[in-house]
Amino acid sequence: MFQPAITAMNVQERRFELGTGSIDFWSLEAPDAPRGRKYKRVIVDEAAQVPEFRYAWENVITPTLTDYVGDAWWLSTPRGMNYFKQGFDYGQDPLREDWASWQFPSSANPHMPEKEIERARRDLPEATFKQEYLAEFLQSEGAVFRNIEPNLIAQPTSPSVHAGHRVVMGVDWAQKEDFTCICTFCDTCKSELELDRFNKIQWDFQRGRLKAAHQRWNVSEILAEENAIGSPNIEALVKDRLNVRPFTTTAATKPPLIQSLALCFERNEAKWLPDPVGKAELIAYESKISAQTGRPSYSAPEGMHDDTVIARALAWQAVATHVSWSATRMRL
Numbered sequence: 621m622f623q624p625a626i627t628a629m630n631v632q633e634r635r636f637e638l639g640t641g642s643i644d645f646w647s648l649e650a651p652d653a654p655r656g657r658k659y660k661r662v663i664v665d666e667a668a669q670v671p672e673f674r675y676a677w678e679n680v681i682t683p684t685l686t687d688y689v690g691d692a693w694w695l696s697t698p699r700g701m702n703y704f705k706q707g708f709d710y711g712q713d714p715l716r717e718d719w720a721s722w723q724f725p726s727s728a729n730p731h732m733p734e735k736e737i738e739r740a741r742r743d744l745p746e747a748t749f750k751q752e753y754l755a756e757f758l759q760s761e762g763a764v765f766r767n768i769e770p771n772l773i774a775q776p777t778s779p780s781v782h783a784g785h786r787v788v789m790g791v792d793w794a795q796k797e798d799f800t801c802i803c804t805f806c807d808t809c810k811s812e813l814e815l816d817r818f819n820k821i822q823w824d825f826q827r828g829r830l831k832a833a834h835q836r837w838n839v840s841e842i843l844a845e846e847n848a849i850g851s852p853n854i855e856a857l858v859k860d861r862l863n864v865r866p867f868t869t870t871a872a873t874k875p876p877l878i879q880s881l882a883l884c885f886e887r888n889e890a891k892w893l894p895d896p897v898g899k900a901e902l903i904a905y906e907s908k909i910s911a912q913t914g915r916p917s918y919s920a921p922e923g924m925h926d927d928t929v930i931a932r933a934l935a936w937q938a939v940a941t942h943v944s945w946s947a948t949r950m951r952l
Contacts, residue, residue, distance in 0.1 A: 651676035668699035762906040772894040790934025791844035801931035843938040898928040
């Protein structure tokens, strides 16, 4: 196809010279091979299958795009919850304006015979067909949250609709790499009202944003993660007379926190907003069993975020513990 436009070919450098530019070809089995190059565009085919793709992208490919302010395309069939999935999720995140992502089934290809697709649908395992022909990202065996879609049915609402209701907040703090996330939840309606996330802003501004939401929804109680950076923020909010309860995340307290939210989804006990970032984090969230202790640990896959999961879990915990306290008072 390129032969008429090729002015020179360098096999050793894996390059076609095209007169006005050139095309290089690299195998990422050796991820450091393209180091020191300058490119306007990089296209990575079957990115989900590239070994050490995160290392290759961050340490090798990205620097090659700097001189020409270039861009990149990642193309691939999905392969579980890996770094390619993280890039796809970036493209669905409205806070990452320099990313975009699309998803197409094999039937979108006009050269793919429809009969072959139907044959594959009939003969292949359902999971295989979904991944290979429908381009769906499948949850790992250690996936924590099931029955996700039927729970993402909360509708946009306004504070006036929830006047007089018990409204709580769950807060997961971050400043640079991760995101601070605030989940505002109506205990009375068992419905998520707002899911706010932001990063790279000063603490006083973050607290101001939280206090504005607190006032807007007339929040009764805030359950906020206390670990490290959370403690001084909680102290500042308490001084401002907000009803904040700290939650310390440890190897002992995190499993019950996450398991409670997972049961909420399995039992359809609440309605949650169909936020694309929040949905992606729920799908990717996983559990691993420690070989030393035999106990489960919960986290996002390496390189991915779980801020919305933790904020939602804290909000649901605020609902659950309030019910427990009420029951105790009744018994007394």
